[in-house]
Amino acid sequence: MKTVPFGTSSAPAVVAGMMRIKDKEDAQIRELYASAREAGIDFFDHADIYGGRMHACEERFAQALTLSPAERDEITIQTKCGIVPQDGTFDFSYEHILRQVDGSLRALDTDRIDVLLLHRPDALVEPEEVARAFDELEASGKVRAFGVSNHTPRQIDLLRTAVTQPLVANQLQLSLTQAPIIAQGIAANMSGADQALTRDGGGVLEYCRINAITIQAWSPMQAAAGAGTFVGNPDYAELNDVLDRLADLHGVTPTGIAVAWITRHPANMQVVMGTTTPERLKAAAEGSDVALTRPEWYELFRAAGHLVP
Numbered sequence: 001m002k003t004v005p006f007g008t009s010s011a012p013a014v015v016a017g018m019m020r021i022k023d024k025e026d027a028q029i030r031e032l033y034a035s036a037r038e039a040g041i042d043f044f045d046h047a048d049i050y051g052g053r054m055h056a057c058e059e060r061f062a063q064a065l066t067l068s069p070a071e072r073d074e075i076t077i078q079t080k081c082g083i084v085p086q087d088g089t090f091d092f093s094y095e096h097i098l099r100q101v102d103g104s105l106r107a108l109d110t111d112r113i114d115v116l117l118l119h120r121p122d123a124l125v126e127p128e129e130v131a132r133a134f135d136e137l138e139a140s141g142k143v144r145a146f147g148v149s150n151h152t153p154r155q156i157d158l159l160r161t162a163v164t165q166p167l168v169a170n171q172l173q174l175s176l177t178q179a180p181i182i183a184q185g186i187a188a189n190m191s192g193a194d195q196a197l198t199r200d201g202g203g204v205l206e207y208c209r210i211n212a213i214t215i216q217a218w219s220p221m222q223a224a225a226g227a228g229t230f231v232g233n234p235d236y237a238e239l240n241d242v243l244d245r246l247a248d249l250h251g252v253t254p255t256g257i258a259v260a261w262i263t264r265h266p267a268n269m270q271v272v273m274g275t276t277t278p279e280r281l282k283a284a285a286e287g288s289d290v291a292l293t294r295p296e297w298y299e300l301f302r303a304a305g306h307l308v309p
Contacts, residue, residue, distance in 0.1 A: 001040035035278030127162035152201025256287025
């Protein structure tokens with residue numbers, strides 16, 4: 001499976017998202033994990049809030065897998081903190097970050113988090129507090145690398161006024177049909193075009209490329225909000241016609257082509273698959289190896305409803 005640059009090393013282009021495993025049986029979680037590993041996916045994405053209560057999915061992951069120390073060393077575990085659902089707030093304070101990391105370490109039954117992301121921006125962030133927390137977590141060996149999710153360029157720049165560690169990832173929403181981080185640049189400077197509106201603080205995709213920050217695309221199969229997936233959805237008939245044709249041409253599934261559209265981009269993005277279906281993980285991994293041509297990439301972009309001036 002395709003790999004992409006990640007920090008000072010590399011990582012698989014497809015990430016297994018664990019946000020939906022809370023109610024799965026141990027055997028189902030083990031099957032999902034085994035299928036991911038077989039497909040070349042050794043990167044597993046968590047968050048402290050996944051599962052409806054703090055650390056629920058992290059706990060299920062550890063309980064079901066009971067990884068040996070050697071097997072733990074073979075995988076990358078990423079988790080996130082900063083959202084406080086019970087209060088309806090965000091919290092990037094020193095105390096909250098340290099408390100949540102300790103909770104994730106206990107839940108995951110591990111001695112370190114490989115990647116810690118700040119989960120959506122905190123409007124009340126004080127960069128010096130984040131820096132203090134990151135310094136302590138790095139020095140103690142509890143966290144090896146740091147990043148953010150859903151952050152704009154200026155929000156990252158603000159953190160970097162105090163944080164000294166490289167921010168290696170920014171997890172952003174991206175799919176064929178939800179693609180403003182790409183689409184707005186294509187329609188730049190077009191008067192009256194909604195697609196031309198800046199929605200991410202200004203060029204977050206280019207900013208991440210310039211600063212060697214790996215974009216992790218979440219909800220890569222999502223259609224419009226609340227509309228489920230676009231793959232096989234009759235409301236996206238034109239797009240599915242193209243997906244089906246290219247899938248046949250390249251010997252993969254339509255899901256694989258939707259992944260290939262993201263991984264074809266020279267930003268070398270990762271695709272976070274939140275599925276609990278092993279076959280879809282395999283399809284995503286196979287799709288990452290497909291090198292779409294420019295005409296194929298732009299045909300998919302147009303079929304998804306985006307403007308190509």
